[in-house]
Amino acid sequence: MKFGIFYEISVPRPWTRETEKTVYDRCIEQVKLADELGFSNVWAVEHHFLEEYSHCPAPELFLTACAMVTKQIRVGHGIIVCVPEFNHPIKIAERTAVLDILSGGRLEVGTGRSATWTELGGFRANPDETKKTWDEFVHCLPKMWTQERYSYQGRSWSMPQRTIVPKPYQKPHPPMWVAVTSPGTEIDAAERGMGSLGLTFGGFKEQEEKVIRYRKIIRNCEPVGSFVNDKVATVNFLYCHEDDATGVGTGRRIAGAFNYLAAQLLAAREAYPTKSYPSLGLLPSLRQEASGPGDESGAPEGIAIGNPARILREMKKWEAVGVDQVNFLLNALETVPQEQVLASLRLFAKEVMPHFQSKGDAAAAAAGGR
């Protein structure tokens, strides 16, 4: 199992130009350290208008900056909103190709469709249409990356024949993923041969059932791309500390801040009844798991907070249910000082990661962890 870091880029009020810059600078510093420590991926969301919760509307810029200051870590869109009011598909193909070139072939392309009225309403996008446009986009993108000349006449967009340049550095193209929030979306991912980029926790049992369903279906998939990405990733909080009570307490503060912010958003389903959004999406699951009942220490099941031994136990359980990658949210609202976030990363890399990696990876983690 591999480990990544996941960014919403949460910026507390008051928003001065310095607070925004400070948060971005801190994120970049964390990514540099994560790269040195052997974390496999950095993911960045695309969100708009989500006050304090996420100030990350241009992940391609953030990820480019990450790529420029790192050597190994893969940079991932988690996700690109595949809705025409947000992003034109030609621009997606072009931007991702350039980022793949600049990063030396380290790009992962997550796709999705937004789950909040806050965003969909802001772009005047029709919630009934987003699943259809997402499906259309993910079928088009690999062809735009790989065919020298491309033309398209579709439902939500079209283009005459042109040569879309440049092409991605990775051949045939970067791995593709689907954001999995609503129940059943893992099936959409499997049917298309795309990785399942989980953005909710669920319990171990729920996740295990999802993974079994996913693995079963992807064996007979019709891949949208030139190859199948059969990886399953999930998201988590991370706060690792030598003292278990401190780790759990601080981790719960991060989760609490995140949950408070998440609660303020207006889920598409709450505002606008549609079969296109059968659940409230990402946010309720995150809230439930992070604030749900835990053991005597107060740590909820599966959450990576506490001392290394506790976190190792929880991560082994995720590995056992078939998860390939766990991606960590490191902070929210700058609740935890930067030095503590970096120390948490170092301790996790030193004490936990070696139990999951090949010898080469473990050596890198140990070296970076000194």
Place this chain on the structure above:
Amino acid sequence: MPPRYGTLDLATWGKSAPVIDGYSTERWLLKGAQILELHQEIDDDPADALLPRTMHPVIPEYCIINVTHYPDSPVGAFSIGEVRIAGRAGVRPRGFVLRSYCNSEAARREMASRWGYPAAPGEVSIVIRHDRVIGKVVAGGRPVLEIELTDRDMISAADIQYISSMHLARNRQDQKLVLVQVDPEYTFTKGERGRPRVVTLDNDAFGAGNHLRLMNPIMASFATADVTMPKIRYICNPELPAMQGTTKVAA
């Protein structure tokens, strides 16, 4: 910077709060209710004054305007029209009822004493036409609310969900102000969605003054459902955030 919370003036709003007879009401099953509901975004900052401190605003803030006809109840048929401000109590979506109007004196009395409905007397009606559904409230001889759903479109009733309400009421026993959480259960039999239109909204009639400014319309829905008015499970201290001031009063 502290989180944003509602800034409702309890001294003013408390004067008109209904009196609730404790928290032990039995359930009411209200069969065949016709529910017209409209969602519309509102200007963010002024609307904070329309939420109690128990709640914090949702982004973007929106109001829920609802006209419901209950053809069958323990006190006979009645209709209610109300305006709510959507927000969050802790992490839960809730709508704070500014004021409602009800066309039955018996129902008005029961809804206030059992669930803390801030209901005033008014003529409330739903008109169903081929191309639209209209909800109206007339109070004191003048129209105070008229909403429309146009371009009627059938949807699965399972896609409709309503958020629970918070009612500011005064407990008869200790005379203290309390926020009562009312979370009816709905069994839908029919659902429609359409374009929303607010024809008339008299802010003063709903106690909103200049704090309620309608912005971007979201949608309107029209549903038929059996509604179970619940036992009261939670109450909140209106002066405290929900995380600190919520009390469970029944399982």
